Amino acid sequence: MIGKWLDIGPVTQIEPGTARTLPVDGGEEIAVFRTMTGECHALVNKCPHKQGPLSQGIVHGNVVTCPLHNWNISLRTGEAIGDDQGCVPTIPLKVDGGRIFLLREAVVPSAASVLADKAA
Amino acid sequence: MNAPASFEGAKRTGEGLPEKLVVIGNGMAGCRAVEEILARDPERFEITIFGAEPRVNYNRIMLSPVLAGEKSFDEIVINTQEWYDSNGISLISGDPVTYIDRANKTVVSALGRVEPYDRLLIATGSDPFIIPVPGKDLPGVVTFRDLDDVDKMLAAAEQGGDAVVIGGGLLGLEAAHGLSLRGMNVTVIHLMPTLMERQLDEAAGWLLKAELERRGQTILTGADTECLLEKQGPEGKCIAGVRLKDGREIPADIVVMAVGIRPSVTLAKASGLAVERGVVVDDHMVTSDPAILAVGECVQHRGSCYGLVAPLWDMCRSLADGLTGSPNGYEGSVTSTKLKVSGIDLFSAGDFSGSDGAEDIVMRDAARGIYKRVVVQENKVIGAVLYGDTADGNWYFDLLRKGDDISDIREALIFGQAFASGGALADPNAAVAALSDDAEICGCNGVSKGQVVACIDGGAHSLDAVRSTCKASASCGSCTGLVESLLAIRLGGEVESGPKTLCKCTSFTHDDVRRLILEKGLKSIPETMQELHWTTPEGCASCRPALNYYLLCAWPGEYVDDQKSRFVNERLHANIQKDGTYSVVPRMWGGLTTPNELRAIADAAEKYGARTVKVTGGQRIDLFGIHKEDLPAIWADLNAAGMVSGHAYGKALRTVKTCVGSEWCRFGTQDSTGLGVTIERMTWGSWMPHKFKIAVSGCPRNCAEATIKDFGVVCVDSGYELHIGGNGGIHVRATDLLCKVETEEQALEMCAAFIQLYREDAHYLERTAPWVERKGLEWIKGRLLGNPEEVRELAARFHISQKHSQVDPWAQRAGGERADLHQHIAEVRPLHLENVI
Numbered sequence: 001m002i003g004k005w006l007d008i009g010p011v012t013q014i015e016p017g018t019a020r021t022l023p024v025d026g027g028e029e030i031a032v033f034r035t036m037t038g039e040c041h042a043l044v045n046k047c048p049h050k051q052g053p054l055s056q057g058i059v060h061g062n063v064v065t066c067p068l069h070n071w072n073i074s075l076r077t078g079e080a081i082g083d084d085q086g087c088v089p090t091i092p093l094k095v096d097g098g099r100i101f102l103l104r105e106a107v108v109p110s111a112a113s114v115l116a117d118k119a120a
Numbered sequence: 121m122n123a124p125a126s127f128e129g130a131k132r133t134g135e136g137l138p139e140k141l142v143v144i145g146n147g148m149a150g151c152r153a154v155e156e157i158l159a160r161d162p163e164r165f166e167i168t169i170f171g172a173e174p175r176v177n178y179n180r181i182m183l184s185p186v187l188a189g190e191k192s193f194d195e196i197v198i199n200t201q202e203w204y205d206s207n208g209i210s211l212i213s214g215d216p217v218t219y220i221d222r223a224n225k226t227v228v229s230a231l232g233r234v235e236p237y238d239r240l241l242i243a244t245g246s247d248p249f250i251i252p253v254p255g256k257d258l259p260g261v262v263t264f265r266d267l268d269d270v271d272k273m274l275a276a277a278e279q280g281g282d283a284v285v286i287g288g289g290l291l292g293l294e295a296a297h298g299l300s301l302r303g304m305n306v307t308v309i310h311l312m313p314t315l316m317e318r319q320l321d322e323a324a325g326w327l328l329k330a331e332l333e334r335r336g337q338t339i340l341t342g343a344d345t346e347c348l349l350e351k352q353g354p355e356g357k358c359i360a361g362v363r364l365k366d367g368r369e370i371p372a373d374i375v376v377m378a379v380g381i382r383p384s385v386t387l388a389k390a391s392g393l394a395v396e397r398g399v400v401v402d403d404h405m406v407t408s409d410p411a412i413l414a415v416g417e418c419v420q421h422r423g424s425c426y427g428l429v430a431p432l433w434d435m436c437r438s439l440a441d442g443l444t445g446s447p448n449g450y451e452g453s454v455t456s457t458k459l460k461v462s463g464i465d466l467f468s469a470g471d472f473s474g475s476d477g478a479e480d481i482v483m484r485d486a487a488r489g490i491y492k493r494v495v496v497q498e499n500k501v502i503g504a505v506l507y508g509d510t511a512d513g514n515w516y517f518d519l520l521r522k523g524d525d526i527s528d529i530r531e532a533l534i535f536g537q538a539f540a541s542g543g544a545l546a547d548p549n550a551a552v553a554a555l556s557d558d559a560e561i562c563g564c565n566g567v568s569k570g571q572v573v574a575c576i577d578g579g580a581h582s583l584d585a586v587r588s589t590c591k592a593s594a595s596c597g598s599c600t601g602l603v604e605s606l607l608a609i610r611l612g613g614e615v616e617s618g619p620k621t622l623c624k625c626t627s628f629t630h631d632d633v634r635r636l637i638l639e640k641g642l643k644s645i646p647e648t649m650q651e652l653h654w655t656t657p658e659g660c661a662s663c664r665p666a667l668n669y670y671l672l673c674a675w676p677g678e679y680v681d682d683q684k685s686r687f688v689n690e691r692l693h694a695n696i697q698k699d700g701t702y703s704v705v706p707r708m709w710g711g712l713t714t715p716n717e718l719r720a721i722a723d724a725a726e727k728y729g730a731r732t733v734k735v736t737g738g739q740r741i742d743l744f745g746i747h748k749e750d751l752p753a754i755w756a757d758l759n760a761a762g763m764v765s766g767h768a769y770g771k772a773l774r775t776v777k778t779c780v781g782s783e784w785c786r787f788g789t790q791d792s793t794g795l796g797v798t799i800e801r802m803t804w805g806s807w808m809p810h811k812f813k814i815a816v817s818g819c820p821r822n823c824a825e826a827t828i829k830d831f832g833v834v835c836v837d838s839g840y841e842l843h844i845g846g847n848g849g850i851h852v853r854a855t856d857l858l859c860k861v862e863t864e865e866q867a868l869e870m871c872a873a874f875i876q877l878y879r880e881d882a883h884y885l886e887r888t889a890p891w892v893e894r895k896g897l898e899w900i901k902g903r904l905l906g907n908p909e910e911v912r913e914l915a916a917r918f919h920i921s922q923k924h925s926q927v928d929p930w931a932q933r934a935g936g937e938r939a940d941l942h943q944h945i946a947e948v949r950p951l952h953l954e955n956v957i
């Protein structure tokens with residue numbers, strides 16, 4: 001059986017205050033963030049402005065500043081903050097037993113999926 | 121909130137006989153529940169309590185003061201044996217229940233005792249979580265949960281020596297404090313970068329860490345335990361220390377594991393009750409079996425498990441209400457935290473992780489070590505973190521729980537209850553106006569309100585003017601708000617805005633921040649933010665990189681670069697492109713290359729699929745379209761051919777462009793290429809306020825375009841002309857001639873001195889061109905010309921800094937450092953049916 005949640009590994013693989021990426025074959029690459037206070041969030045790794053990779057921005061509080069043109073994006077809602085208008089999809093995420101789980105259907109909308117090691 | 125139906129059908133075991141209530145767990149929740157029931161209907165039950173611990177009920181949270189030697193066990197007992205006796209309660213202590221027979225409604229204990237029940241109450245609390253590392257079962261590894269644990273720690277402390285506490289949360293820090301007071305040499309190992317990260321933010325966590333270190337504890341944050349080390353003791357193997365994943369080893373005579381708790385559910389689970397993380401209960405604490413209730417840390421209510429006592433009191437009240445017929449259900453609890461370490465005041469409640477639309481109000485007072493942060497959303501307090509002054513903690517917590525609208529007191533909220541609820545005083549200007557003339561405004565410089573007012577009336581019409589005239593708020597800045605109020609009171613709308621502050625997180629300018637970092641010896645980003653009263657908890661994308669650079673420049677070799685505070689290009693040592701790929705530029709000293717290097721570049725371009733290969737304006741070759749995961753590999757290949765990072769991505773020395781000079785050119789006056797190579801070898805790797813370009817031309821024809829560089833050398837027959845402050849870009853600026861020198865050595869020394877002057881003085885993200893215009897050429901000449909001593913010192917400081925920065929970051933990454941920055945966590949692939957086995 002394929003579970004509802006996709007286990008993407010331990011929380012500790014993301015340094016607090018940074019993000020790491022999860023490419024999805026047939027879907028959008030996902031940026032998984034961990035804030036300084038330890039909260040985790042998953043967003044499509046594309047800035048609503050011009051598709052900048054949000055995973056590479058500077059994280060402060062619950063906000064990431066896009067590396068391309070400095071839009072500030074809320075990690076909780078994916079919405080641009082301040083004068084800028086735009087929103088990037090968020091992926092439901094939960095942390096359980098020190099591991100991060102993403103809602104499978106939000107990762108790959110149509111197909112069932114598995115996690116493959118990059119090396120594999 | 122319906123009264124649970126199960127109670128109506130509650131059976132009596134016999135006419136007139138009380139029902140039999142059996143409680144499993146003689147802890148805080150179990151006994152409190154019994155007290156609540158007795159208070160409502162003392163005749164209702166005949167009560168038996170089983171306790172695994174061989175003693176009466178005591179206040180578990182006070183184990184910390186017992187460990188610290190501030191309380192004795194007798195002082196923390198809640199219910200003495202007389203209490204059990206006088207209420208007709210049989211206490212069976214030291215004999216845990218091992219089995220619940222729901223069919224026959226009996227429980228069985230370890231010693232074989234069988235006890236029937238009509239109602240069963242499970243209050244088994246939590247078990248400490250033991251991290252599953254090798255050595256976890258060694259003698260000398262303890263947890264911190266009950267009096268036996270405290271006794272073990274006290275026995276160890278008697279021998280003295282080293283204690284390691286794994287876990288820098290509430291429990292761990294209280295254990296560490298106790299052991300430290302008992303004379304042990306304590307190290308706390310914490311996985312996260314911030315202590316108590318679930319209750320504190322970075323700023324408060326830093327203050328706490330600094331205070332604990334001041335008290336002699338060693339605090340290792342970001343430290344992951346790999347295993348526990350053993351040695352041969354007098355009675356066999358015992359604990360010897362802890363090894364971290366980074367290889368460090370810390371000796372230990374005792375290790376306290378305090379990394380968290382898990383609801384104690386084994387018994388409930390074995391008896392077939394609904395159990396998720398905890399024993400699942402409804403609003404009246406009834407489990408999936410109507411005859412069985414559960415309360416305390418072992419339960420899960422509306423999806424939440426709790427690890428603090430306050431929720432237990434609410435749960436016990438609802439439980440007793442339900443049992444005795446009144447229908448007040450439990451609706452969950454909001455919790456607040458205090459750390460019980462004497463001399464450290466710390467309070468935290470609610471949500472302070474910065475949710476959307478939430479606004480932070482921050483007040484810092486460095487002189488008194490105070491940090492206060494109140495989080496407001498839609499005019500309600502939703503969270504608070506207080507360090508150093510927790511007097512208003514309960515008030516904020518009250519506002520938070522009640523959800524009171526605080527718009528009327530918003531301006532004064534952060535100053536606390538006394539101030540905010542003072543009617544007219546809720547307007548900070550009015551409050552300041554009400555102060556007497558001799559009230560002290562600036563504690564650092566001892567400036568009274570009267571003096572500040574006199575200074576404003578005397579013509580100081582901006583914050584900056586006040587700072588420079590009477591020094592108020594010129595040091596730590598915590599009184600900035602008061603001075604601004606005074607300006608507003610005296611001048612109304614006439615207040616002049618001062619020079620631009622570093623960013624919206626601070627009232628200080630770049631210059632102030634740079635000066636104060638040196639004056640106060642500030643050595644980390646959180647420390648700087650605290651001491652300089654940052655108004656945001658973690659800063660922003662503007663100030664974090666600036667502070668990182670200022671600290672790096674101020675404390676070479678000492679400050680540890682904060683990668684999180686670097687722009688992506690400097691974090692990944694490559695330039696991000698608009699499609700999210702990167703470009704890679706290897707260093708070519710002075711613009712020279714070799715066939716071998718070119719071959720390696722060509723191979724790399726093919727191997728890693730560079731879609732564009734371009735010769736840059738700085739005489740380098742740029743490979744475009746490289747993926748971040750491939751960066752370490754392409755760097756390894758380029759390293760193998762002898763090339764290092766070109767720093768084309770950094771606020772750093774970029775390139776030294778040269779012309780062919782006297783070696784080949786018929787006009788050449790000096791060896792411009794050779795000098796360029798020497799300069800580049802001297803300056804590469806240095807971090808700067810902004811990018812920095814150098815060029816060396818062999819004669820005034822200036823083919824290397826030295827007069828639009830940050831530092832340019834134009835060779836002439838009699839020596840070298842040194843030019844500064846040039847820039848291409850949007851506003852082209854030709855250089856100013858700084859001076860002419862006769863030898864290469866002099867040119868090199870002046871180059872180093874000029875760079876260091878720029879590094880130490882300019883604002884972050886200020887190129888040399890605007891910097892030279894802001895400071896004036898005369899100021900720069902004043903520092904560098906006719907002042908050989910200062911030039912020598914500046915150059916010496918540059919060379920010291922270079923000792924620490926001339927490390928090829930590509931080689932480090934190619935060698936496997938910080939692989940997490942380059943690799944994906946994993947990959948998701950569609951699951952095709954044919955792949956399913």
Ligand SMILES: Cc1cc2nc3c(=O)[nH]c(=O)nc-3n(C[C@H](O)[C@H](O)[C@H](O)COP(=O)(O)OP(=O)(O)OC[C@H]3O[C@@H](n4cnc5c(N)ncnc54)[C@H](O)[C@@H]3O)c2cc1C
Pocket residue numbers: 144145146147148149150170171172173180181182183184215216217218243244245246264265266291294384387415416417418426427428429430432458460
């Ligand atoms: C050192 C320390 C400091 C703390 N400080 C604070 C603080 O400052 N503020 C705060 O809010 N909270 C604090 N806590 C947490 C607080 O103590 C707990 O929330 C509270 O004790 C939980 O009550 P409980 O009844 O659910 O569990 P417990 O008090 O642990 O009671 C459970 C009891 O059940 C017994 N038991 C378990 N299984 C069985 C069985 N099968 N048969 C019989 N008996 C069994 C256990 O031995 C235990 O005595 C602290 C905890 C510790 C350990």
Ligand code: HEM
Pocket residue numbers: 778779780784785786787821822823824825
């Ligand atoms: C009086 C005017 C100039 C003369 C006589 C002159 C002459 C020369 C000569 C002889 C070379 C030698 C090249 C070689 O053999 O490799 C050269 C190179 C070059 N010149 Fe000029 N030049 C002049 C002005 C300029 C100017 C104004 C520029 C650009 C702003 C310029 C840009 C270059 C460049 C980029 C090179 C190649 C440098 C190198 O990489 O080695 N030249 N020039």
Ligand code: SF4
Pocket residue numbers: 779780781782785786787788789792817818819820821822823824
């Ligand atoms: S700057 Fe002078 S020496 Fe250098 S290449 Fe041009 S003409 Fe020759």
Ligand code: FES
Pocket residue numbers: 047048049050051052066067068069070071
């Ligand atoms: S792409 Fe993110 S700000 Fe432009």
